[in-house]
Amino acid sequence: SLNLEAACRQSWDVIVIGAGPAGAVAALQLARQNLRILLVERKTFPRYKVCGCCLNQRAITALQQIGLGDLLSSAGAVPLTQFRMQYQGRDAVVTLPGGLAVSREVFDTQLVQSAIDAGAEFLQETSAMLVGTSENQTSRTVELCCQGQTAGSASAKIILAADGLGHPSLQNCAGFDMQVAPDSRIGVGAAFTVKDHAAYPAGMIHMAIHRSGYAGLVRVEGENLNLAAAIDRDFIKQCAGPANAVLQILRESGSAILPEMHQCSFKGTLPVTRKTLRPVGDRLFVLGDAAGYLEPFTGEGMANAITEGMA
Ligand SMILES: Cc1cc2nc3c(=O)[nH]c(=O)nc-3n(C[C@H](O)[C@H](O)[C@H](O)COP(=O)(O)OP(=O)(O)OC[C@H]3O[C@@H](n4cnc5c(N)ncnc54)[C@H](O)[C@@H]3O)c2cc1C
Structure with missing residues (x-):
């Protein structure tokens, strides 16, 4: 190089x-x-x-157009079939027209x-x-x-x-x-290996929704779960940090909190x-x-x- x-x-x-x-x-x-x-x-x-x-169908088609259609399968990308939204203990599931998840x-x-x-x-x-x-x-x-x-x-x-x-x-x-934007949220994310896949099965985008933001979870290649959230800055301050804010969003939406989530390190972005x-x-x-x-x-x-x- x-x-x-x-x-x-x-x-x-x-x-x-x-x-x-x-x-x-x-x-x-x-x-x-x-x-x-x-x-x-x-x-x-x-x-x-x-x-x-999560790569949507437009991204996948674009990659195919430039001859990179095989790249996603060799990367072990996971086909997406369902989108689940959870808010205050209630949920709705819709079928996805396509998409792939890859780290x-x-x-x-x-x-x-x-x-x-x-x-x-x-x-x-x-x-x-x-x-x-x-x-x-x-x-x-x-x-x-x-x-x-x-x-x-x-x-x-x-x-x-x-x-x-x-x-x-x-x-x-x-x-x-x-x-x-003065009221912009910031992005927060983490990735970790999980043992129990019952709560967040492969192929499903799980979206935990809260008045102060949302957190999306998806299985990527291997045994890995990816978590990405967009959260109000005031709420992060109120929760004393991004990790607590994410856990609070999951808890209040009725989404599962896995033991691995307490150990992983969360990264943040600039206001988005x-x-x-x-x-x-x-x-x-x-x-x-x-x-x-x-x-x-x-x-x-x-x-x-x-x-x-x-x-
Ligand atoms: C919470 C959250 C969830 C998201 N979820 C999705 C999703 O599911 N699906 C989706 O399609 N999009 C999603 N996005 C958006 C997606 O991440 C971005 O749109 C995408 O990464 C943009 O790609 P990019 O190449 O423009 O920039 P980036 O991917 O940010 O790449 C920029 C690169 O430039 C490098 N760089 C920065 N400064 C310098 C410098 N001075 N010199 C050299 N290198 C530099 C950085 O290290 C980085 O590698 C999400 C974003 C957030 C915040």
Whole structure:
């Protein structure tokens, strides 16, 4: 794999910032056109990401269109057949028209591998930050940081910012501020291995609903259960933390609380409801969650990220 010094020496056609579904699919499609692509990711893959992990039919069809139909079965994705909503002890179950559940560790890693196989270079554990337009206006430069220190810079004709919620890579660029809804919820998630699958069987999305938010649970590949919630910030404060808030939502909705839930570590996100005022700039396109955000309940986020990466 490419090291940072080599990435800085080369000139790239496109630098893609962020290796979630939007960035990985964009890198894959561009690499297939024999362009020189650098995909930069700040985390170490495979990495956890707060997400419900459910791909809807639109996402699956999009993956099939770009020849990645087999990726989901080799990832062990679980077919989804039912959606169960539970509120104050009452529940309703509807049949789903399709869908698959797969952990983001496995799914995103496989997408990145497809991009690498197509010829994209992948540089992980490196944060990219866009700097001003270069003087000759024929390229743009990103600063690359490793372990919190600027370690070099790389240039490309085009930059794709696919760095997710809050687009941190555009922090220093004027005009790319985000409008965050003052009453926005935050995302909270955890993944854990469970022994007893009776309460949350494979193939069912279980949604625990509460006036202060909701928590979705789904079996992904292996024995793993994924939990993702969107919760009012005031309620999290009132419950003294995200773990207690999730457990309270499950309890009040009448959903099962498993022993493993008391031991797992919950991760949070920035406030989710926000929009980017400007999705394009000079030699710059903003993709996926970086360009704005969809309400997580809709389960459309990954489909959008994939189709924007394809475009
Ligand atoms: C609670 C919750 C539940 C959800 N449930 C679902 C669901 O069931 N189905 C669904 O389709 N969607 C769901 N979503 C939405 C989905 O997670 C996102 O829409 C999707 O991940 C967006 O993909 P992306 O590629 O745009 O960004 P991301 O997946 O966020 O990827 C961005 C990547 O950029 C990297 N990065 C960030 N900054 C930098 C930087 N400066 N330099 C380099 N790399 C950087 C990050 O580490 C990350 O890997 C949910 C979201 C939440 C919060």
